[in-house]
Amino acid sequence: MDDVRPRVREFLARYIRGWEVADDEDIFAAGHVNSLFIMQLVLFVENELGREVRDEDLVLANFSSVDAIAALVAGRPEAVGG
Amino acid sequence: MTADPRTSTPPTPDGAADPRTYASHAPVGADDGLTEAQRTVRAEFAAFADEHLVPHADRWDRDEHLPREVVDQVAKAGHLGAAVPARYGGTGLDAVALGLLHGETGRACSSVRSLLTVHSMVAHALVRWGSADQRRHWLPRLADGTALGAFAVTEPDAGSDLGSVATSARADDRGGGYVLTGCKHWITFGQYADVFLVLARLDAGGHAAFLVERDRPGLDVEPMTGALGTRASMLARVHLNGCRVPADHLVGRPGFGLSAVVATALELGRYSVAWGCAGLAEACLRACLAHADRRHQFGGRLRGHQLVQRMLADMATGATAARLLCLRAGRLREAGDPASVHATWMAKYFASTAASRAAGDAVQIHGARGVGPDAPVQRYLRDARVMEIIEGSTQLQQIVLADAAYQLFPPETERTNG
Ligand SMILES: Cc1cc2nc3c(=O)[nH]c(=O)nc-3n(C[C@H](O)[C@H](O)[C@H](O)COP(=O)(O)OP(=O)(O)OC[C@H]3O[C@@H](n4cnc5c(N)ncnc54)[C@H](O)[C@@H]3O)c2cc1C
Numbered sequence: 001m002d003d004v005r006p007r008v009r010e011f012l013a014r015y016i017r018g019w020e021v022a023d024d025e026d027i028f029a030a031g032h033v034n035s036l037f038i039m040q041l042v043l044f045v046e047n048e049l050g051r052e053v054r055d056e057d058l059v060l061a062n063f064s065s066v067d068a069i070a071a072l073v074a075g076r077p078e079a080v081g082g
Numbered sequence: 083m084t085a086d087p088r089t090s091t092p093p094t095p096d097g098a099a100d101p102r103t104y105a106s107h108a109p110v111g112a113d114d115g116l117t118e119a120q121r122t123v124r125a126e127f128a129a130f131a132d133e134h135l136v137p138h139a140d141r142w143d144r145d146e147h148l149p150r151e152v153v154d155q156v157a158k159a160g161h162l163g164a165a166v167p168a169r170y171g172g173t174g175l176d177a178v179a180l181g182l183l184h185g186e187t188g189r190a191c192s193s194v195r196s197l198l199t200v201h202s203m204v205a206h207a208l209v210r211w212g213s214a215d216q217r218r219h220w221l222p223r224l225a226d227g228t229a230l231g232a233f234a235v236t237e238p239d240a241g242s243d244l245g246s247v248a249t250s251a252r253a254d255d256r257g258g259g260y261v262l263t264g265c266k267h268w269i270t271f272g273q274y275a276d277v278f279l280v281l282a283r284l285d286a287g288g289h290a291a292f293l294v295e296r297d298r299p300g301l302d303v304e305p306m307t308g309a310l311g312t313r314a315s316m317l318a319r320v321h322l323n324g325c326r327v328p329a330d331h332l333v334g335r336p337g338f339g340l341s342a343v344v345a346t347a348l349e350l351g352r353y354s355v356a357w358g359c360a361g362l363a364e365a366c367l368r369a370c371l372a373h374a375d376r377r378h379q380f381g382g383r384l385r386g387h388q389l390v391q392r393m394l395a396d397m398a399t400g401a402t403a404a405r406l407l408c409l410r411a412g413r414l415r416e417a418g419d420p421a422s423v424h425a426t427w428m429a430k431y432f433a434s435t436a437a438s439r440a441a442g443d444a445v446q447i448h449g450a451r452g453v454g455p456d457a458p459v460q461r462y463l464r465d466a467r468v469m470e471i472i473e474g475s476t477q478l479q480q481i482v483l484a485d486a487a488y489q490l491f492p493p494e495t496e497r498t499n500g
Contacts, residue, residue: 036427038341
């Protein structure tokens, strides 16, 4: 499967202008994101990476870094909600 | 010799504009690239609004009451199921068609439009984040109006700052669910709703959204009256006094109640209000075109006075631009594009402020009639004021859009430096 990480980085750079994020950096902990960001991120993962985001995927760990998003898209989510 | 633009338009013998121009079904403006199907449904929505809503909206506003039969009529027309996919019994309109519905309804009556708004917000949040059981149970009922949905988030101490919601959701030591305690106010159609989407704060920290049926012990609905605008929207205060809900009434994951579930509902709410405001601005314009054509002062029709023309020009431009921003947001929503989020904020910001300006000018053009009880423009003015407060106030829109501008446009220095 393609490495989606460059596209995730590009998305983050677009939505959080001027922020160079490391692949394992916690996006949320860095405090750069606003309240609309989750919505935009979910739409990006679904629309541009082609991975439907379901109710049970809604665990912060699945979206918290470039690596985590890549794992989710590759079908190896960090966490599954119960 | 150049033709005087003022004399070149009226086509009828006595110089009055052709009254058909104002016929309620007449399409206003270009169709802006709507598909055949979208044009067809728009005409249907317009016809429904003109027949069932326009003639009564002023009375509902005066009475601060929307009769149940009107809700039934709206349900029967399928309008409550617009945000529900066909496989759950809804009409599953595409985003643009849904916008056209809310726009035509908003042109007629902002209170009925607000019914469509909050009901669709609940349905949409469930489509997106509800469990399979929740979708199976609620969506068919929401689709046909057997159950009316309301959105219960705002509290006396939590308005724009929704993160400060204080209604608590405590884990229930008896039987595993949650116990909700708190007060929600300004809940649109709270007086009629059968199910509320409630945002609460978890004991463990973070927020969660719950479905709470009206008849659950511990939930009490208290009507609110005397609002400035959308007066027939059956507002209520909703008290939750140790109201127990089963664990399967939680929507989405704990901790995502605000950032995903309520945010998803609010995105649709904002989109709906944006279209409603585009409709409201159009209603102002059409009322003014008719009045400025009929009314004579200083030996001529109002429409011939240049200061009045300025207002008509601004109204026509504002209504058109609002509609175009709404269409743009709708197309991006339909495509699932992340850019739809900002596009929707922009559409709501522009449309609500354009509707406010249009309604202010509409009252002005109508003179004393505009403030009297017989002209709908005074209702438009009051309703438009509400639109700048709900679904993100004008100031919140400005804050978000200023931030968004840095994402949407490259700042000059970046470009020159390379
Ligand atoms: C008719 C009507 C129907 C409604 N229906 C519903 C409903 O169905 N469900 C629901 O949950 N809620 C509903 N609401 C509530 C509505 O969502 C809130 O009124 C809205 O979120 C604003 O909150 P507030 O009224 O507490 O104002 P506040 O948040 O107290 O704001 C007051 C003023 O301060 C400004 N302000 C606040 N923060 C800032 C800031 N950071 N910078 C600059 N200015 C700021 C605001 O723009 C506003 O002008 C409804 C309200 C009305 C009027």
